Amino acid sequence: MKEDIRGLLPEELEERLVVMGEPAFRAKQVFQWLYKDIESFRDMRNIPKALICKLEDTFFISGLSLKAHQKSRIDSTEKFLFELRDGNQIESVLMGYKYGNTVCISSQAGCRMGCKFCASGLLGLSRNLTPGEILGQVTEVSRISGRKISNVVIMGTGEPLDNYQNISKFLRLIHEPKGMNMSMRSITISTCGLIDKLKCLAEDFPQVNVAISLHAPTDEKRSQIMPINKKFPVSQLIGECRRYVEKTGRRISFEYTLLKDFNDGNEDMQTLAKLLRGLNCHVNLIPLNQVDETGLLTSGRKRALECMEILSSKGINATVRRQLGADIDGACGQLRLKQSVE
Numbered sequence: 001m002k003e004d005i006r007g008l009l010p011e012e013l014e015e016r017l018v019v020m021g022e023p024a025f026r027a028k029q030v031f032q033w034l035y036k037d038i039e040s041f042r043d044m045r046n047i048p049k050a051l052i053c054k055l056e057d058t059f060f061i062s063g064l065s066l067k068a069h070q071k072s073r074i075d076s077t078e079k080f081l082f083e084l085r086d087g088n089q090i091e092s093v094l095m096g097y098k099y100g101n102t103v104c105i106s107s108q109a110g111c112r113m114g115c116k117f118c119a120s121g122l123l124g125l126s127r128n129l130t131p132g133e134i135l136g137q138v139t140e141v142s143r144i145s146g147r148k149i150s151n152v153v154i155m156g157t158g159e160p161l162d163n164y165q166n167i168s169k170f171l172r173l174i175h176e177p178k179g180m181n182m183s184m185r186s187i188t189i190s191t192c193g194l195i196d197k198l199k200c201l202a203e204d205f206p207q208v209n210v211a212i213s214l215h216a217p218t219d220e221k222r223s224q225i226m227p228i229n230k231k232f233p234v235s236q237l238i239g240e241c242r243r244y245v246e247k248t249g250r251r252i253s254f255e256y257t258l259l260k261d262f263n264d265g266n267e268d269m270q271t272l273a274k275l276l277r278g279l280n281c282h283v284n285l286i287p288l289n290q291v292d293e294t295g296l297l298t299s300g301r302k303r304a305l306e307c308m309e310i311l312s313s314k315g316i317n318a319t320v321r322r323q324l325g326a327d328i329d330g331a332c333g334q335l336r337l338k339q340s341v342e
């Protein structure tokens with residue numbers, strides 16, 4: 001079976017090429033081409049034809065083929081639906097900000113965490129994405145859009161820390177100086193709170209930004225919408241976040257999706273402020289991107305701003321997330337879900 005060449009670190013590629021009877025310096029040349037705008041091995045201009053043939057027999061460059069591409073008419077958001085070699089489909093979203101372009105990528109095909117407000121969870125987990133498939137989303141989105149990527153958020157389909165080993169390798173690949181050379185500080189991992197893996201992340205990649213999907217301030221409410229809370233309750237999760245901030249010296253973010261008449265009351269905000277008191281953190285309030293299949297209602301932007309005021313008055317740093325690409329199936333998992341039911 002052919003191997004995904006973009007999933008290999010420089011030393012791994014060198015090992016493979018040496019076994020194929022090639023000099024080690026060829027691996028460096030091939031590796032550098034992988035991060036340029038190429039579609040096939042034949043685009044690698046300084047590589048001898050004989051080696052190109054060997055590469056074609058042993059590897060493939062991209063395991064992703066574009067199935068759908070939507071461009072917003074109201075902002076610069078672009079959404080991509082990719083098909084993997086086994087037929088699974090994943091989504092990536094490109095968003096333009098003042099400071100550069102951010103791509104939001106998926107870490108799994110589907111997700112087994114079952115959060116009630118999320119379109120991705122509705123179809124369950126199909127499988128983990130490989131390091132090459134995770135990285136491939138960044139390189140393909142950049143190649144297809146023609147836009148340079150400055151930041152990556154792993155906030156699309158899947159729970160990244162449920163695929164820790166492959167995410168770790170992806171981080172090493174994207175940080176590789178001979179490749180994309182992206183700073184760890186330009187990468188954000190969003191997690192629903194797998195505490196055991198959060199500990200590993202603080203040890204292995206202390207520079208990476210972390211965003212916790214919190215969405216409710218009490219066990220009673222959080223367990224209703226996020227089954228993971230039964231395993232790792234709120235107090236344990238926040239305790240781990242405090243240790244994380246202490247260990248890494250980094251600020252931590254909390255994602256809080258506002259659901260009408262469920263977690264958007266004044267009392268909810270006061271409980272949230274109390275829970276996070278003294279923690280170096282930022283709360284991202286998200287007006288729900290309504291997904292018909294979940295039956296949940298959005299609180300709306302006006303209520304989100306009121307919630308922000310309450311948190312700010314209690315000394316909690318909070319903002320309301322700007323809705324990008326509102327005209328193009330904005331919520332994660334929506335495009336994929338659409339394709340699977342059509």
Ligand code: SF4
Pocket residue numbers: 111112113114115118119120121156157158159192213
């Ligand atoms: S919100 Fe994240 S963790 Fe929860 S089901 Fe959706 S993709 Fe999975």
